[in-house]
Amino acid sequence: MTRVHLGATPPPASALAIATDIINFRARTSKCPAAVVELVTPAYVLQLLDPKIDISSGPARPPMTAPRPALVAHLAELMGGAKVGPAPSIVAVAIQSLLHKLKSEADVDATVALAHLDRSKRQDIYSLATRGLSPAVASSLSQDFAQLLQTMCQPVNDSDGNGKMYLLPPYGAIISAMLNVQGTVLGQSRDRRGHVSAC
Amino acid sequence: MLPSAPLALLLRDSCPQHVLPIRTVFSSTAETTSSGLPLEAVVRVNGGQWNPFVVPRSGAATRGTLLEALVNSKLFGVKLRDVALDECKTLVLQSGATGKKPTAEEEASAVELEGAETLEQLVTNANITPTNGQLWIRVLLPTAVFPPLPMPIHFKKTSLRDATGECFHVADLSGGPFFLEDLNYQKLVAWALDHPALDQYRFLALTGPIKSGKPAILTRVLPGMLAAQHAVAGGPKLVFFHFAFLLNEGPEEAALSMADSAAALARRCGVTEIVIPTTGNVARAALPRIMEELASRISDAGGELIILLDEVQAPILAAPTPAAAALFASTLKQINSICRHNARIAITGSGMLSLLNTLRTVPPNGMHYGTQ
Numbered sequence: 001m002t003r004v005h006l007g008a009t010p011p012p013a014s015a016l017a018i019a020t021d022i023i024n025f026r027a028r029t030s031k032c033p034a035a036v037v038e039l040v041t042p043a044y045v046l047q048l049l050d051p052k053i054d055i056s057s058g059p060a061r062p063p064m065t066a067p068r069p070a071l072v073a074h075l076a077e078l079m080g081g082a083k084v085g086p087a088p089s090i091v092a093v094a095i096q097s098l099l100h101k102l103k104s105e106a107d108v109d110a111t112v113a114l115a116h117l118d119r120s121k122r123q124d125i126y127s128l129a130t131r132g133l134s135p136a137v138a139s140s141l142s143q144d145f146a147q148l149l150q151t152m153c154q155p156v157n158d159s160d161g162n163g164k165m166y167l168l169p170p171y172g173a174i175i176s177a178m179l180n181v182q183g184t185v186l187g188q189s190r191d192r193r194g195h196v197s198a199c
Numbered sequence: 200m201l202p203s204a205p206l207a208l209l210l211r212d213s214c215p216q217h218v219l220p221i222r223t224v225f226s227s228t229a230e231t232t233s234s235g236l237p238l239e240a241v242v243r244v245n246g247g248q249w250n251p252f253v254v255p256r257s258g259a260a261t262r263g264t265l266l267e268a269l270v271n272s273k274l275f276g277v278k279l280r281d282v283a284l285d286e287c288k289t290l291v292l293q294s295g296a297t298g299k300k301p302t303a304e305e306e307a308s309a310v311e312l313e314g315a316e317t318l319e320q321l322v323t324n325a326n327i328t329p330t331n332g333q334l335w336i337r338v339l340l341p342t343a344v345f346p347p348l349p350m351p352i353h354f355k356k357t358s359l360r361d362a363t364g365e366c367f368h369v370a371d372l373s374g375g376p377f378f379l380e381d382l383n384y385q386k387l388v389a390w391a392l393d394h395p396a397l398d399q400y401r402f403l404a405l406t407g408p409i410k411s412g413k414p415a416i417l418t419r420v421l422p423g424m425l426a427a428q429h430a431v432a433g434g435p436k437l438v439f440f441h442f443a444f445l446l447n448e449g450p451e452e453a454a455l456s457m458a459d460s461a462a463a464l465a466r467r468c469g470v471t472e473i474v475i476p477t478t479g480n481v482a483r484a485a486l487p488r489i490m491e492e493l494a495s496r497i498s499d500a501g502g503e504l505i506i507l508l509d510e511v512q513a514p515i516l517a518a519p520t521p522a523a524a525a526l527f528a529s530t531l532k533q534i535n536s537i538c539r540h541n542a543r544i545a546i547t548g549s550g551m552l553s554l555l556n557t558l559r560t561v562p563p564n565g566m567h568y569g570t571q
Binding site for chain 1: 359360361362367369374375376377378380383386387389390402403404405406407408409410411412413415416512515516521535
């Protein structure tokens with residue numbers, strides 16, 4: 001099996017150039033109000049999507065979004081699809097819609113995934129979601145589990161230039177909200193058909 | 200309409216001397232009916248085996264009634280069910296078979312039964328001599344008609360750098376520019392090239408979080424890249440089977456839907472002969488065989504099946520138990536195992552964490568005991 005891992009965030013300069021191409025295309029082809037076109041610049045969209053990983057002190061608050069091309073294109077599409085309304089409202093609705101989609105889909109997936117893992121692996125993944133994974137910790141994980149996590153991670157350098165692996169948004173935010181430090185799943189339910197979902 | 204007289208009488212009045220053996224055969228093999236006599240024949244449908252078949256109402260048997268009789272028979276019905284019968288060819292071998300089955304030369308002497316012409320009229324008009332009292336009839340299914348290929352997609356290198364420091368590649372899709380990192384681009388190209396030495400590339404899994412471009416790659420980029428490759432290198436005509444599993448649909452319902460879609464594609468392409476199970480559990484068990492059959496029929500007709508499965512995580516997430524999820528995952532693995540020699544497969548699904556986890560934990564015997 002050949003695996004192609006998608007969802008990595010480009011370096012800032014590339015992210016801006018890619019966002020510019022995508023937003024300019026949308027501005028040319030959509031019929032949204034001029035005020036929206038004026039407000040929704042590439043820099044503005046990146047600012048909306050840019051993760052703010054605070055790894056300097058205390059528990060991190062992992063981001064729900066990242067300025068990766070597919071998210072930029074989706075957000076631009078949501079905003080470009082609006083026909084009427086003030087620009088700030090259109091942007092707010094688009095962001096809410098994006099976050100709802102990310103959360104609703106990731107919730108189910110993460111809940112099932114966590115139910116399949118044992119407690120020690122859930123502790124590892126909680127640590128990864130909240131603090132990132134240093135190379136030293138990564139080497140202590142089983143090879144299979146480390147490989148599995150790699151499909152969902154991207155390296156990020158902290159302010160000291162030390163690289164750590166972080167879960168791709170929105171998984172860090174979703175999983176850190178579902179687990180505690182002991183690896184206990186905080187809420188899950190099954191519907192009448194036995195399907196697992198987050199509480 | 201042919202007069203409803205016994206065939207022997209008709210032949211006595213209209214046939215030349217050398218077709219007399221037919222008269223003997225016809226009158227010795229069945230009772231006279233008001234509409235003609237049953238006729239012994241040996242029939243082959245497409246590339247199948249030659250098998251004896253009694254043609255009912257032979258006196259009035261036209262192309263249409265003969266095909267309908269074959270559809271209603273257990274032996275030939277499977278191959279002819281849901282086929283556009285009006286597009287089938289019905290050929291009668293002029294010289295029959297000198298051996299157990301006709302040679303290529305003997306098959307080449309076939310005469311087509313067309314329109315309202317009856318078998319008797321054809322026998323008379325074409326001076327057909329049955330062998331050992333039997334007519335040899337060949338039915339050819341409609342030629343496969345594959346859907347047109349999508350528009351080719353060409354990527355070009357950009358000066359932008361990805362997270363690994365390599366360049367991005369960009370293509371113009373209808374929805375706007377589409378960017379791919381270099382490593383991912385190279386992997387997709389390797390899959391599209393399908394180098395024989397790179398057998399492992401025949402199964403491609405697109406992994407990543409929600410909104411990372413997976414469906415766009417599966418439904419537009421890969422078909423476009425393959426179409427571009429086909430335009431340059433030729434080879435078998437590519438036939439895309441794109442199927443998206445529905446969210447909240449469990450493994451059995453999902454298998455049934457997929458089997459139904461596969462059969463629908465087979466009908467569209469004119470490569471039928473796929474029997475669809477009627478219950479989900481049977482469908483799940485039969486899914487690898489169904490996909491293999493579809494891939495084989497398309498391959499026999501000069502094509503190559505490209506299986507594109509989207510939202511593969513859905514049946515796994517909706518499975519009532521981990522064991523059911525693992526069973527579905529093992530079904531996917533089986534599809535890959537038995538189809539890889541004549542089909543390529545790409546899968547994706549939002550949030551592959553649990554999907555990969557399940558795929559990984561499927562033991563060889565397909566049983567799953569969980570990890571809790």
